[in-house]
Amino acid sequence: MTISLEALRRCSIAVDLGAARTRVYLRRTGLIVDEPTVAAVNTRTGGLIAVGTPAERMTGRTPAHIRVVRPVSNGTVVDIAMAQRMLRLLLGDKLRRAWRRRPLVSAAVCVPHDAHPLTERAAVETLTGIGARRVELVDSLIAAAVGCGLPVEQPEATLIVVCGAATTQVAVLSLGSIVAAERVPVGGDTVDHALVQLLRNEHALMLPSQAVRPLHLVLRDDAPAGGTEVHGRDVATGLARSVRIDVEGVRTAVRTPLTGVVDAIGTVLRRCPPDLVADLADRGIMLAGGSAVLPGFDTMLREATGMPVQIADHPDVCAVEGLGAMLDGKVQPLVLDAMVS
Numbered sequence: 475m476t477i478s479l480e481a482l483r484r485c486s487i488a489v490d491l492g493a494a495r496t497r498v499y500l501r502r503t504g505l506i507v508d509e510p511t512v513a514a515v516n517t518r519t520g521g522l523i524a525v526g527t528p529a530e531r532m533t534g535r536t537p538a539h540i541r542v543v544r545p546v547s548n549g550t551v552v553d554i555a556m557a558q559r560m561l562r563l564l565l566g567d568k569l570r571r572a573w574r575r576r577p578l579v580s581a582a583v584c585v586p587h588d589a590h591p592l593t594e595r596a597a598v599e600t601l602t603g604i605g606a607r608r609v610e611l612v613d614s615l616i617a618a619a620v621g622c623g624l625p626v627e628q629p630e631a632t633l634i635v636v637c638g639a640a641t642t643q644v645a646v647l648s649l650g651s652i653v654a655a656e657r658v659p660v661g662g663d664t665v666d667h668a669l670v671q672l673l674r675n676e677h678a679l680m681l682p683s684q685a686v687r688p689l690h691l692v693l694r695d696d697a698p699a700g701g702t703e704v705h706g707r708d709v710a711t712g713l714a715r716s717v718r719i720d721v722e723g724v725r726t727a728v729r730t731p732l733t734g735v736v737d738a739i740g741t742v743l744r745r746c747p748p749d750l751v752a753d754l755a756d757r758g759i760m761l762a763g764g765s766a767v768l769p770g771f772d773t774m775l776r777e778a779t780g781m782p783v784q785i786a787d788h789p790d791v792c793a794v795e796g797l798g799a800m801l802d803g804k805v806q807p808l809v810l811d812a813m814v815s
């Protein structure tokens with residue numbers, strides 16, 4: 475189904491419900507929410523204890539009666555009621571004020587490219603449940619491309635790779651449409667999981683996945699030689715122990731899941747007409763999504779594809795910023811194919 479920018483200009487908020495973070499853009503105002511997609515619930519009373527950053531900090535540190543939940547998984551709202559409660563709290567007064575000014579409000583939401591109809595329905599239900607009268611669904615690849623400042627409406631090819639927490643989407647766009655796209659279940663969380671496995675299998679050390687982020691730093695060009703020390707729990711004895719991890723070990727562990735992204739780029743390029751692929755040889759790849767800043771990821775893509783790779787200015791927020799630009803009328807009028815409503 476195709477919708478025009480007109481429908482989007484009637485929306486007052488743009489929402490990107492990611493597996494890791496929830497972002498909300500208020501029309502003519504900008505980003506008003508950028509918080510972890512996490513809620514902490516008291517299982518005895520059913521009450522919500524915290525959402526966003528405070529809830530994320532509780533992960534792995536809660537007593538038995540508190541459960542930390544993530545209502546979005548792989549680009550799909552899997553717990554609609556929880557997502558609505560989380561959004562209501564995150565938006566708080568900001569939403570109430572916007573709703574009061576214009577009660578019959580419409581909302582725009584990003585959904586992954588080729589999202590399943592149930593994913594689309596879950597996104598619509600989540601927003602209607604918090605008061606939106608109409609919900610426009612937008613392909614997150616187009617929103618991200620607009621947010622990165624790519625000239626999507628031009629008859630030239632642009633290649634975008636959006637690497638989030640749970641999924642990576644790759645697309646070639648031209649004339650406001652997606653020419654070819656691919657989605658792979660690889661993202662920042664997959665990389666962290668690979669590092670947890672490395673520590674467990676090769677060093678008999680247990681660490682939660684949110685604690686392996688310092689290991690990314692050894693991949694930086696300016697990282698000191700000799701690797702880094704990590705502290706965790708010995709798998710056998712259960713006691714605290716430290717090990718020194720060398721750079722090569724981390725590089726190999728990180729590289730394995732990321733080869734899925736390189737394969738997806740190859741698949742997308744093979745599906746494109748040769749003229750468009752020729753455009754891309756000069757223009758290269760635009761890397762977006764929160765995981766775009768993973769040290770060495772851009773170099774790895776450059777070496778694997780032989781194409782220039784550029785990291786977007788604000789890679790983590792480009793999808794919601796792109797959607798916001800459409801709401802604010804800052805995007806050239808064009809009929810955006812691959813959008814659904």
Ligand SMILES: Nc1ncnc2c1ncn2[C@@H]1O[C@H](COP(=O)(O)OP(=O)(O)OP(=O)(O)O)[C@@H](O)[C@H]1O
Pocket residue numbers: 491492493494495496548549637638639640641642661662663690763764765766767768769790
């Ligand atoms: N500085 C950083 N270094 C490495 N990884 C990072 C950094 N900052 C964020 N990330 C990773 O980026 C991911 C979050 O990216 P993003 O905010 O795009 O996800 P999302 O939109 O919520 O997820 P998805 O689009 O997959 O539903 C996390 O896995 C996080 O580990």
Ligand SMILES: [Mg+2]
Pocket residue numbers: 490492493638639763793
């Ligand atoms: Mg995302």
